Amino acid sequence: MAALLFNPESAPYGPFYVQAAHQMESRLGLKIAGASVRSGPGIAAAIETAARTGGGLVVLPDGGFFGTHSTMAIALLAQRRVPAIFAVRFYASNGGLMSYGADLTQQFRDGAGYVDRLLRGADISTLPVQFATRFELVINMKTARALGLTVPNRLLLDAELIE
Structure with missing residues (x-):
């Protein structure tokens, strides 16, 4: 069992992710x-429910809501021995088990290029919509060991960063 956490106010797309996850359950x-x-x-x-049921958590990106509660959440995840995967590197770097998501540094670099084009007079309506082009997997091995988990070599080989 895994719980897909989202704040409906800061991540209104959450139910769509839950629906997609339900379609993948059997697979x-x-x-x-x-x-x-x-x-x-x-x-x-x-987190307490996941600890009682032996489950894990998947935390969706949400524009900062979880960030304000990250210290408490990561400490409680460790205390209750609940594995969690996040969409943002920050969490894995600060004690979460792992993260997989867009490389935010690259996205900011791409955004700077847009700002440059706008400042040089480009019409915003002519700029193409851009999506993340680089994703990163970060694994916190200290957390994995504390949870008693063995990380498969395939994941270790695919990881951009192993903390």
């Missing part, structure tokens, strides 16, 4: 539950 051999959280206590309750 993954894993039951997915959507968990809408709106506060630090809501995050803590989701």
